[in-house]
Amino acid sequence: MRVPYAYLDQQFADAEAYFKDLRRLVASGEFTLGPFVEEFEHKFAAYLGVKHAIGTNTGTDALMLALKAVGVQPDDEVITVPNTFIATVGAVIAAGARPVFVDSDDRYQIDVTKIAAAITPRTRAIVPVHWGGCPADIEAVLAIANERGLAVVEDACPAVGARVRGRSVGTFGRVNAFSLHPLKPLNVWGDGGVAVTDDDKAAAWLRLYRNHGLRDRDHVELWGVNTRLQPVQAVVASRLMGQIPEIVATRIRNAHRLDAGLADLAGSVRVPRRPEGYREVYQLYLISVERRDALLAFLTKQGIEAKVHYPVPLHLQEAAATLGYRRGDFPVCERQADEVLTLPAHQHLTARQIDYIIEAIHAFYRRPVHTRRPASAGAGMAS
Ligand SMILES: Cc1ncc(COP(=O)(O)O)c(C=O)c1O
Structure with a gap:
């Protein structure tokens, strides 16, 4: 797929x-x-x-x-x-x-x-x-x-x-x-x-x-x-x-499906806190993962186009040399740059495709999929 x-x-x-x-x-x-x-x-x-x-x-x-x-x-x-x-x-x-x-x-x-x-x-x-x-x-x-x-x-x-x-x-x-x-x-x-x-x-x-x-x-x-x-x-x-409410609602639904499907991988996969009252639109669906680069290569092999936003923070870019920052100045950001992964969550994905992402990540960490995900119209649950 x-x-x-x-x-x-x-x-x-x-x-x-x-x-x-x-x-x-x-x-x-x-x-x-x-x-x-x-x-x-x-x-x-x-x-x-x-x-x-x-x-x-x-x-x-x-x-x-x-x-x-x-x-x-x-x-x-x-x-x-x-x-x-x-x-x-x-x-x-x-x-x-x-x-x-x-x-x-x-x-x-x-x-x-x-x-x-x-x-x-x-x-x-x-x-x-x-x-x-x-x-x-x-x-x-x-x-x-x-x-x-x-x-x-x-x-x-x-x-x-x-x-x-x-x-x-x-x-x-x-x-x-x-x-x-x-x-x-x-x-x-x-x-x-x-x-x-x-x-x-x-x-x-x-x-x-x-x-x-x-x-x-x-x-x-x-x-x-x-x-x-x-x-x-x-x-x-x-x-x-006119389509924004539907686009946003679909992205949110997809992100929640990913959240639920990845919840049992805590330790290997960290889904960020989602505070009450904050509506995210998931322009990027970001998670932090163990062995990020290996997972990225594995997902690519499975046909899943994940991305990294971004591997090098701006204070460590060549253009920032004159600003005088060094590695270690922003430890959280630097760690996130090594661990962050962006998964597809856009409005044109099917539930089947989202489940396929969830299954692939479980397969990478050699863990069985057992989270119950919400069923949605036309979705063939894969496991
Ligand atoms: C956080 C942020 N700021 C600024 C921009 C710049 O927007 P544009 O590409 O329309 O110039 C983008 C996107 O490209 C962005 O993601």
């Missing part, structure tokens, strides 16, 4: 409805911002429960703009994590600031107990990452930031649909960023991003800055850049918005 990690061909196998929408766009000639981008921005803001959504060319740009919008200046320090996609740190550097890392907790999120020690007089902002689509402890981050007068910019790039006690992540910080990259829960046909905020002034600045600082065709209010969301991507995103 094959269990692919990629699913985009399946997701867009029937793209007729999208093509119909795109015909409307082409007929309108509205190829630079305009009504299709605005329609998506309104839908996205309403979905999150936030006042403003500003479409950008990428999630990285949304993050960079968010940092600038909260006042991050050259030589400021910005606290974030070393276990994230490079873009989090790239955006901090692009904003002219210096990233200061804090170790991860047992859920692969920022360890909030270690933030205070990383704050210096130069700290301007904290960027918690909702890594893998799992909410960081954002309430604790906000409490620390408020007490110390720091801005919070959430990197919610992988986390459309994730919630903490019913409130969407990406609505807690002052200005926050989402990605519409093809491997994210709300995924378009290329690149796209969104900065979101409740702050009217920040929103006005973001709208200007992403479009050359142009107030209108003939008046430049400030020096900006061109990082507009493409209308083609806005059209795709608008249609997909």
Whole structure:
């Protein structure tokens, strides 16, 4: 059996409805911002429960703009994590600031107990990452930031649909960023991003800055850049918005099936804590395992495409040499980099495929499968 990690061909196998929408766009000639981008921005803001959504060319740009919008200046320090996609740190550097890392907790999120020690007089902002689509402890981050007068910019790039006690992540910080990259829960046909905020002034600045600082065709209010969301991507995103609840629900169901199936392997396989009231969207289904590289090779041989996000933390990357960190500085993150494994959990898997993953992992550790998993429609339980 094959269990692919990629699913985009399946997701867009029937793209007729999208093509119909795109015909409307082409007929309108509205190829630079305009009504299709605005329609998506309104839908996205309403979905999150936030006042403003500003479409950008990428999630990285949304993050960079968010940092600038909260006042991050050259030589400021910005606290974030070393276990994230490079873009989090790239955006901090692009904003002219210096990233200061804090170790991860047992859920692969920022360890909030270690933030205070990383704050210096130069700290301007904290960027918690909702890594893998799992909410960081954002309430604790906000409490620390408020007490110390720091801005919070959430990197919610992988986390459309994730919630903490019913409130969407990406609505807690002052200005926050989402990605519409093809491997994210709300995924378009290329690149796209969104900065979101409740702050009217920040929103006005973001709208200007992403479009050359142009107030209108003939008046430049400030020096900006061109990082507009493409209308083609806005059209795709608008249609997909309607499917987000189902996509998220299916991923959660798949993840719970994996959780239940792997529960009896404790010792060899560690499924992270899933706190009450935290809704994860499983952009990455992350576990820590014994003999990770051997298990990865075994699963690959069985036709299961697992991945590692990521084997080298950012503080140990060549690009980070100037930051002065060393191996041993973030022991939890470093251990996780050696043990973490990402299993397929996407919305196009069948229950049979998920059970096959569970069986393969049991076979690797030479343990019988005896956990009772929830049956689901069409699923052939394999053992
Ligand atoms: C945590 C995180 N931050 C930022 C980004 C950057 O988003 P984009 O690829 O849209 O620039 C990504 C995803 O690629 C991400 O996973």
